[in-house]
Amino acid sequence: MQTDRKLRERGAGSELALAINGGKPVRATWLPYGHQVISEQDIAAVVATLKSDWLTQGPAIKEFEESVASYTGVKYAVAYSSGTAALHGAYFAAGIGEGDEIVTAPITFAATSNAAVYLGARPVFADVDAATGLIDVDSAKSCITGRTKALVGIDFAGQPCDYDALANLAKEKNLVFITDSAHSLGGFYHGRPAASQADMAILSFHPVKSITTGEGGMVLTNSKEYFDRLITFRTHGIEKDPAKLTAHEGPWYHEMQFLGFNYRMCDMQAALGTSQMKSIDGFVKRRREIAALYRKMLAGSAFYDCVEELAERQSAYHLFPILVKKKPYAQTRKVVFEALHAENIGVQVHYIPTYKFPYYKELLGRDLSEELPGAEEFYAREIGLPIFASMTDHDVEDVILGLAKIGQALLA
Numbered sequence: 001m002q003t004d005r006k007l008r009e010r011g012a013g014s015e016l017a018l019a020i021n022g023g024k025p026v027r028a029t030w031l032p033y034g035h036q037v038i039s040e041q042d043i044a045a046v047v048a049t050l051k052s053d054w055l056t057q058g059p060a061i062k063e064f065e066e067s068v069a070s071y072t073g074v075k076y077a078v079a080y081s082s083g084t085a086a087l088h089g090a091y092f093a094a095g096i097g098e099g100d101e102i103v104t105a106p107i108t109f110a111a112t113s114n115a116a117v118y119l120g121a122r123p124v125f126a127d128v129d130a131a132t133g134l135i136d137v138d139s140a141k142s143c144i145t146g147r148t149k150a151l152v153g154i155d156f157a158g159q160p161c162d163y164d165a166l167a168n169l170a171k172e173k174n175l176v177f178i179t180d181s182a183h184s185l186g187g188f189y190h191g192r193p194a195a196s197q198a199d200m201a202i203l204s205f206h207p208v209k210s211i212t213t214g215e216g217g218m219v220l221t222n223s224k225e226y227f228d229r230l231i232t233f234r235t236h237g238i239e240k241d242p243a244k245l246t247a248h249e250g251p252w253y254h255e256m257q258f259l260g261f262n263y264r265m266c267d268m269q270a271a272l273g274t275s276q277m278k279s280i281d282g283f284v285k286r287r288r289e290i291a292a293l294y295r296k297m298l299a300g301s302a303f304y305d306c307v308e309e310l311a312e313r314q315s316a317y318h319l320f321p322i323l324v325k326k327k328p329y330a331q332t333r334k335v336v337f338e339a340l341h342a343e344n345i346g347v348q349v350h351y352i353p354t355y356k357f358p359y360y361k362e363l364l365g366r367d368l369s370e371e372l373p374g375a376e377e378f379y380a381r382e383i384g385l386p387i388f389a390s391m392t393d394h395d396v397e398d399v400i401l402g403l404a405k406i407g408q409a410l411l412a
């Protein structure tokens with residue numbers, strides 16, 4: 001690690017005492033793991049919408065949808081009130097219902113599988129690659145049954161899952177291929193925007209994601225059929241297109257044709273989203289610079305491995321996950337996590353495997369811990385370092401100094 005010189009420059013000595021043991025923290029102020037970047041133009045765009053005629057169901061939604069569709073190169077984009085609502089919509093559009101199964105991975109936010117449960121379906125958890133946290137395609141294949149309707153990959157940390165292998169598997173088994181791309185807006189697979197390469201992909205615009213609308217989400221697809229269902233599901237299942245109605249009683253007439261939801265995004269959020277899209281390239285570029293700096297400073301570390309960026313993928317670096325090297329992993333991870341928090345470094349663990357939650361243990365009827373060694377190992381080792389577009393190089397050095405101090409004092 002390229003830290004010895006930096007430690008000396010900072011006076012070393014007393015500063016080397018861990019904050020958790022009463023020493024001086026590396027930072028005086030808390031460094032969060034993620035943070036939004038809001039410009040004056042973003043604020044002006046929201047204010048302009050507040051002064052317009054439309055706070056919801058106005059022109060800002062279509063404009064935002066078009067900006068994301070053109071950036072990712074898909075035909076259709078449907079804005080939703082959250083990434084979770086977008087997952088619900090995508091699973092509904094895929095025809096998932098009572099008694100069906102989806103095959104997905106447990107190293108993700110709980111919403112990936114929750115949204116299938118909303119529809120009465122059952123998530124079946126495939127294992128992940130212990131080195132990357134990405135869904136293991138062979139394991140996913142072994143989880144497919146006659147009831148499986150969809151194969152759901154996750155672009156964990158912003159790194160695209162193996163789209164080609166998953167798309168082929170889905171095709172072979174006649175499944176809908178969906179990706180939870182909440183982390184990967186701005187990420188590429190084989191040189192093309194990752195989220196454009198599934199039957200449907202969902203995005204999230206929560207403040208820690210690539211761009212934000214406060215709360216918000218979107219489904220991307222090239223299918224007109226999915227698009228139509230996504231639009232109707234977002235507004236209560238109400239159909240207004242005369243060509244699709246079963247009766248024609250007058251100009252007011254519309255029909256609720258299935259049970260949908262109010263999952264609309266409002267115009268202020270969409271205006272923020274369109275404005276944020278103008279900065280996406282700069283945001284992702286900065287995230288990638290920070291990742292490169294972390295990699296350089298952690299190269300050859302005796303205590304921590306970085307999750308590699310695989311060939312033919314360009315991560316959007318929603319997260320920068322590192323893996324502790326010393327066994328027993330879970331114990332080392334806990335020590336490092338607690339010591340980093342004391343140093344004012346706001347690391348997080350991504351993720352507690354979904355099957356470990358009490359709700360899922362009951363739903364699945366058992367604890368899968370013994371069956372998914374990749375997920376178990378990844379979870380035991382992982383710590384997500386702070387990464388966001390407005391982080392400075394000095395912030396990155398603070399994280400490295402904290403890691404170095406902790407490594408020397410507790411892991412050597």
Ligand SMILES: *Cc1c(COP(=O)(O)O)cnc(C)c1O
Nearest residue numbers: 082083084108109111182204206
């Ligand atoms: C953020 C996120 C979502 C959706 O979250 P919302 O807060 O509902 O927008 C879904 N999956 C993953 C992996 C996420 O990180």
